Amino acid sequence: MTGQDPWIRAEMGGTKQASIISKPEVLSALMKKANHPIFLIGSESITDNKQSDLLITLIKNLKEKWNVPVISTAHITGTLISRGLVPNASMGSMEIIDRLCDNKWQGLDGKGQYDLVILAGFSYTLGSLLLSGLKQCSWNTKKISLDPKYHPHATWSYGNMKFENWQKEIERFFDIIKTDKKNMEESHV
Amino acid sequence: MTGQDPWIRAEMGGTKQASIISKPEVLSALMKKANHPIFLIGSESITDNKQSDLLITLIKNLKEKWNVPVISTAHITGTLISRGLVPNASMGSMEIIDRLCDNKWQGLDGKGQYDLVILAGFSYTLGSLLLSGLKQCSWNTKKISLDPKYHPHATWSYGNMKFENWQKEIERFFDIIKTDKKNMEESHV
Amino acid sequence: MNRKNIHIHLSEAKSSTGSLKGLDIQIGKIKGEQWDEIEGPTPFPDHTDLRSWDRILLSRYKPLYLPFCDLCCLCTYGKCDLSGGKRGACGISMEAQQSRIVLLAACIGAATHISHGRHLVNHLIETHGRNTPINVGGTNVDVEAPMIRLVCGIKPKTLADLVTVLDYLETQVTELLAAAHTGQESDPLDFESKVFHAGMLDHVGLELADLTQISVFDFPKADPEAELVNLGLGTIDSEKPVILVIGHNVPPAIDIIQYTKEHNLSGTIEVTGICCTAIDLTRYDPDAKIVGPISWQLRYIRSGVPDLIVVDEQCVRADLLIEAGNIQAPLVATSSKNCAGLVDRTDDNPDQIVADLISGAVQGVLILDPKKVGEVAVRAAIQSHEIRKTIKTSKIPTLEELIEYAKFCSGCMECTRACPNETPIPDAMKQAATGDITLLAEIYQSCIGCGRCEDVCNKNIPVHNALVAAARDIVTSEKYTVRAGRGAIQDIEIREVGGPIVLGEIPGIVAFVGCANFPNGVSEVAEMAREFAKRRYISVASGCSAMAIGMYRNEDGQTPYEEFHGRFDAGGIVNVGSCVSNAHISGAAIKIASIFAKRNLRGNYEEIADYVYNRVGAVGIAWGAMSQKAAAIAAGFWRLGIPVIVGPHGAKYRRMLLGRKDNEANWFVYDTRTGEKVQVGPVPEHLFISAETKEEAMVLIAKLCMRPNDTSRGRSMKLTHYIDLHKRLYGIIPDDIHLFIRSSSDIPIMMKEELIPILKEKGFKDQKIPDPTLLKSQIRTQKGGN
Amino acid sequence: MNRKNIHIHLSEAKSSTGSLKGLDIQIGKIKGEQWDEIEGPTPFPDHTDLRSWDRILLSRYKPLYLPFCDLCCLCTYGKCDLSGGKRGACGISMEAQQSRIVLLAACIGAATHISHGRHLVNHLIETHGRNTPINVGGTNVDVEAPMIRLVCGIKPKTLADLVTVLDYLETQVTELLAAAHTGQESDPLDFESKVFHAGMLDHVGLELADLTQISVFDFPKADPEAELVNLGLGTIDSEKPVILVIGHNVPPAIDIIQYTKEHNLSGTIEVTGICCTAIDLTRYDPDAKIVGPISWQLRYIRSGVPDLIVVDEQCVRADLLIEAGNIQAPLVATSSKNCAGLVDRTDDNPDQIVADLISGAVQGVLILDPKKVGEVAVRAAIQSHEIRKTIKTSKIPTLEELIEYAKFCSGCMECTRACPNETPIPDAMKQAATGDITLLAEIYQSCIGCGRCEDVCNKNIPVHNALVAAARDIVTSEKYTVRAGRGAIQDIEIREVGGPIVLGEIPGIVAFVGCANFPNGVSEVAEMAREFAKRRYISVASGCSAMAIGMYRNEDGQTPYEEFHGRFDAGGIVNVGSCVSNAHISGAAIKIASIFAKRNLRGNYEEIADYVYNRVGAVGIAWGAMSQKAAAIAAGFWRLGIPVIVGPHGAKYRRMLLGRKDNEANWFVYDTRTGEKVQVGPVPEHLFISAETKEEAMVLIAKLCMRPNDTSRGRSMKLTHYIDLHKRLYGIIPDDIHLFIRSSSDIPIMMKEELIPILKEKGFKDQKIPDPTLLKSQIRTQKGGN
Incomplete structure (x- = not known):
């Protein structure tokens, strides 16, 4: 079960571990079920590695399709804007997790706490801690990790994958989004 | 993957977790590959629960078929004898693990350290610690847990199973032992 | 070494001798001339001063590590996977990491007792004065503080003298804790040596704490006939206002009793307790009632019986505020270690505090002044009782x-x-x-x-409540007795049993200590204690184990404390008291060396530990130990060479100290008379071991009581018990008796026919019985050499 | 409260006044009459004495927990799964468990420094005498020990006076550690309050340790012009015998220098160091060379250059004995905390020890006498060099x-x-x-x-070796300088910057502390320090961060220490020294209150912390902190109200302390002049936060330097830096500036056009600038009330 080992091997999960996003339909179903989702994008999304472009495209797609608000952590807002992604807010990773842990927080839109938190673009270590913090304070919030490294503390996570395989998965997800009709039956997760 | 969660849920494994004994052929292959196996049987093997009889029969079979020496821990030797199983030695669980950790120990038979250690009949907590201790001091020794509760610290373990399913597995193993021919091709694990 | 307070030069204080004396005591100095014993080599030792002794023990009893998990998660370099020979980012190995965790546990445990001692001493100096004399047994106890004498090399006379001891202990604990910092120590055995040091400090702290409370509160003073007190849920009269005290620090509970006495309320209020505060309270007032050990907290509270809960420190549940709230009982927290998030009302008017608790304006308060706790608890409990009478508070289902x-x-x-x-x-x-x-x-x-x-x-x-509901009949019939903690062992008792013990004729001292995390309830401890008392061992008990022993009745309806005598003598069951009273057990071993064998104690740790190890057949049983304190207590016994057996859950302490009887060469001593190296067999075989079942534990107890110094008569008696128990409980004769029989006179007479053929088969040969020591310095022909 | 040594009654010592005085010092008493400052409410405080202050901070900065795993594995009740709201077998919640682990870390950290201090004081009292005066800056420093004055309420004059402080610290650490025992404390905020207490104690310990070594070893005494010393692998002459010292306790290293001086070997031997021992050694002898921070251990040893390694305590790898063995360099362990399994040769003849090391009879030795270490190390290094010249010892591949x-x-x-x-x-x-x-x-x-x-x-x-091999050119060109640790800040410096700081006109003090676990090497710390020095903040540094800053050269080839001045003034980069010198940073903040604002320090913690929190725009950056010591140091800053930023790995400390700028109501102070509650905005917004990137950290630094007391001129300067950095590093203007602008005069003039439209949109309204305090007791109209 290599794909489902924590990417940093010493990062043990807990008694409840993330389910694997085995196919893009899972993601799509999760998005549809969400009432109030939010996307957190970390600083690694703008590093030079080959994942960046795809990740930014993915976020744009989510934003356009389901109107998912995006929060950029660290210092990357300007770069994102220059690459065509305008985040809804810029906030430190600790600051946003802290707010997501506060059941009185009304969200960026004043509509209350979020029920689905999607993360991508964080160093694995930091991502783990953010997910662990969220899991602890907000057990019932769904947490999705979209990076191609298995995150046991999430609710749903990709397994450890080579870039090429992950790319295929994400591109298939784009296809689903495009062909998706409003009246399409909801797939069950 | 419920069957492969640690039975006591807080008993996290490590970066290497036991493979599941998915079918009796696995067990049989492991036995055949072993050069110098040993069986440790714990005090729960004589408690009243329904597993006891089957376990004792299993051990007798292993002993007869592959001449696996048996060490009984705790105080159960007399009872085992009265039930037709004569252990090769009686030793505290800590004492035997301590010896199995000593690469100078010559074994019960003077032929040197063992390369396969089979455990059954321990409380889950104690069993975990014995396996953890063995894993730590003797990383390359194969460790098999035969109780129907998943032990991540073993090399091979049954998953968490209902008694009835475990019973079926063990009985199928008896069948294999019976029908096994010396010239049968070794199955690969 | 912390001896700063002792270095006062006469020339710097040009005054009369009289006033100098006064000053000496004031600043913690203990005058040498009051004590003619020669000072040994290690007063106030650093751990390196006793490291060579530790290494002697650790070369024989090697650690077996049973890691709780594969990782180290103690610093932000990590987490690090240490399995399969991998090292952490700081370079640490799995073995060192495990022993480091054991050190951390032992430090926490020692700190807990030492801090408790500091708290008691400071509080009682404030209320009773610095010159309050230490008195643990009047004329019956001359060696009042064997651990302090042994370790610190001083002879404390007043509370003020204990301050010097506390300073030393705190310095040492701080140093040991520092060694647990990331990086640094790499050697597992050096971590283990530090664990032993923490254990030794812990016993000094235990002794100090119990000396203090015995002296000031006039607890039974080394009294083998201490009163029998009530134990069990069934002994409580819930028609009266009921106060529950939980924890380990007795002053607030004593001030509750005091307040009832001063206000003529004695007898109208039930003061009930759980854990060591309960034990210590019954040492003060035999009318107080012990509910049960640590594990009785949820069941008792949820029964709805307590009208008010007073909680101090140590083994108290971290959810008491919630549990108390569920039965609408106000809670009073009394310790800085356990503030529970409550507002500190120490300086407020009691009227206001009581009013707030009763109106429900606050669910609990923090009061750091024991006297005020006494008043608030009693007054609020009376009012709470009135209110709670009218509502259903029990959480136990029908x-x-x-x-x-x-x-x-x-x-x-x-x-x-x-x-x-x-x-x-x-x-x-x-x-x-x-x-x-x-x-x-x-x-x-x-x-x-x-x-x-x-x-x-x-x-x-509500699963737990369901269990309690199902056992309602059992619960309400929990009516037992336990002898109030007697405190120290009298010098005369030591004098009388010293010979029989070191010769092996009293087959052993079996100490039942620690808490209630047993695999099969409290019954197993009672069973073991009775077995060995019947076999005329000395059974000693403390804390929750002492309660557990009491929770049994024989066919005549007697509890073990009614069935057996309370003297430190063959066939006794001796309750020394609470957790801190454990020091009287190690103290008794030391006093055998001092009083019976006339060895010097003063700053003479190594020699005395060597004496105890080779001669005093004592074993500790911590059948349900779960805490860091238990780890420290055990470590204190180890350094004295006293083996400790834990239950199967005790394997979670992650490290055993095991001997290897199959390596004959390990088992030698020097004969002090000749310097000759003599093989003596594996006695005792292990220093720390987890037993899987009570049967295994009982056989181990008998076996681990053997010592090199046993006479043939003594050894044959010990062997009789070992073989007899093994046959009965294991169903077979043990396969290692030849290792324990040094000559034919060691063979138990009644077993000769059975044993001789076995011995012949095993190739048994005669060995002499030496005057045993592990220390070259103890060899008389080269005394002083090394 | 540990004041036992102070309670001496004159009546009990009927002697001449003269001799009494002598005795007073002897036993650690500090005579009140030598110091006319009024004693504040909390000399030698217990943690409950400052709990209400902690709760004020913690009600604003709430813990965010980021558990390292779901379990608690600290006792044998467990392991327990605490996830999803489950409680442990002892009743503990996940939040409480996380804060308990933080407490454990802070206790280990504080114990490490305090024990180090105890060791130094004991050793130097032995070698230099009890009456050795404390002197940290001659006539330039009157407030010699701001932390000790503040916390303990005493004014230490000699080494002996520090013993009283140590006793207090050890008592307190022991008590805090006790609170980490299983059970007991249930409230996360009470654990956090204990963490703060541990941090405060830690800073007292730091100060004590550095005062001691500065005084005795004649380190630079508050000298802004301390010498520049060599730093980097490239500065070492491997043709000479090379000794490597690693750790945090400098006496053995100093005795190495001493020995070379006494034997005319100066200049013939390279004494090189890693970590704080290196820093402190260059404070003693500027000819010693600093190899680099903690993370340089493996690469330097494996280069084969060191002929002999001397290791003391704290941040030293646990596998040094193995690494040293691999390059055939003998190892001398010198600390009881790190015995490394070696035989204790303290009492042996140096000839024999050297012979054993050189013959290879032993691979290392333990020597607990620094002087003997000096001799053995030098003599063995010379011989080792001769042998090692002829063999290949480098492990770095070609x-x-x-x-x-x-x-x-x-x-x-x-x-x-x-x-x-x-x-x-x-x-x-x-x-x-x-x-x-x-x-x-x-x-x-x-x-x-x-x-x-x-x-x-x-x-x-051999992956690590491969990296070093690939970077061979970089490694050999590591030739830098660092200013030797200057120690304390002079009173006159404080007097000069006090005004500009509390008014906000020096935009902030930025302290770079802690070790080298950076996500992107040492360069990020240098970059940050230079950025803020250029912006005329005061950049302060210590320990491995001070080294990291030195490992950079600008276009002119200057290291930052050459580029910037070393005064505690705008635009400086100030290396205070080693880890223990961190106390001079908190000390400087305190001295602003004392020297500039003339507040009483003596036992007056709460008022001074309130002053610092509201007025002194200081921020700590522990960019690569990894250890328990760093946790304790950070906690000491928190209690003084000084925010600390850590790097992304710092999130592994498991707990942040975060403010919520979106809850406007949180951000008030009282105006001391009127008692009025005034909204002041989120200044500073957080107390402890992990930044994901250096860019985020730099913007946070600028932001967290704002304080309620800033004048408009000061605030507008601080805002300029904040907005400017945000625009440059984030690429956008920050969205929260309206929270920091209290009136139009706060608006930076150069940014008016840009900002006014934004402020209008956000609905900005004028607020007044109060004389701020969080303490009702500081309100003048009701002074003394509560």
């Missing part, structure tokens, strides 16, 4: 409710998987759903009251 | 070997998965196999030298 709950059970097994004892709750629920609560009631007997079952139940069944 | 190794790489990614910084080693290996080592050399720059990559390599590639 039989009908229980059956309804049981029907919800889906058999998912999560409760069993969360239960430390893996009890078959779902089976019992299934049965209960049909109206038969037998199995549930049985599970109550092995329940350690942790409540984890409830947290994981998918159906929200 | 380029050819490196390429061969790289070819073995299968790209399995295990090394990356083990690397704390997730460096792309397999990619680099693939490239290296083709002969191109660029990427490998790049990885060297962000390598923290933990060596975990090697343990997991399936192909047994």
